[in-house]
Amino acid sequence: MKTLRMLPPAETEMLAAAKYYESESEGLGHRFLNEVGRVSKSIIEIPNAGTVVRGNVRRRILQRFPFALLYVIEAIEIQVVAVVDMRRQPDYWISRI
Numbered sequence: 001m002k003t004l005r006m007l008p009p010a011e012t013e014m015l016a017a018a019k020y021y022e023s024e025s026e027g028l029g030h031r032f033l034n035e036v037g038r039v040s041k042s043i044i045e046i047p048n049a050g051t052v053v054r055g056n057v058r059r060r061i062l063q064r065f066p067f068a069l070l071y072v073i074e075a076i077e078i079q080v081v082a083v084v085d086m087r088r089q090p091d092y093w094i095s096r097i
Contacts, residue, residue, distance in 0.1 A: 002073070004044050006080040009096060010069075013083040017067060035062045036083065039069055043080075047073045057081065057097055072097065 006014065014036055022029025039060050043050065050058030050071065061068045070082040070093060082093035 001044060002047065002076065002078050004040050004071075004078045004080065006040075006083075007096065009093075010080045010083050013085075017065075017083065017085065021065075032062075032065055032067075035065055036067075036069065040080070043069065043071060043078060047071075047078055054094065055097065059084075061086070 014033070018029040018032050020029075021032045039062055043060055047058075050060045053059045053070065056072055057070050058073070059068045059070050066086045068084045068086055069080050070084055071078050071080045081096045084093060
């Protein structure tokens with residue numbers, strides 16, 4: 001089983017979203033992080049289940065939040081390249097791959 005590593009820009013996006021949600025409603029940021037964790041675990045368990053969005057980049061959509069994890073399956077690990085707000089500019093992350 002491969003490990004999952006979140007690249008620094010993706011981690012920054014995840015934490016910024018959690019901070020925003022927490023400012024909107026106490027506990028909502030924590031629920032967002034839990035959902036990211038749940039989806040991350042499912043990616044580790046079944047990496048190829050994500051939808052291919054560009055080249056070798058796959059997407060898994062979070063439940064209850066308008067976000068998706070974009071990831072690449074490498075030989076040793078799975079790299080999350082972006083935690084994307086699906087309501088915003090969709091292709092900003094392309095320079096990361």
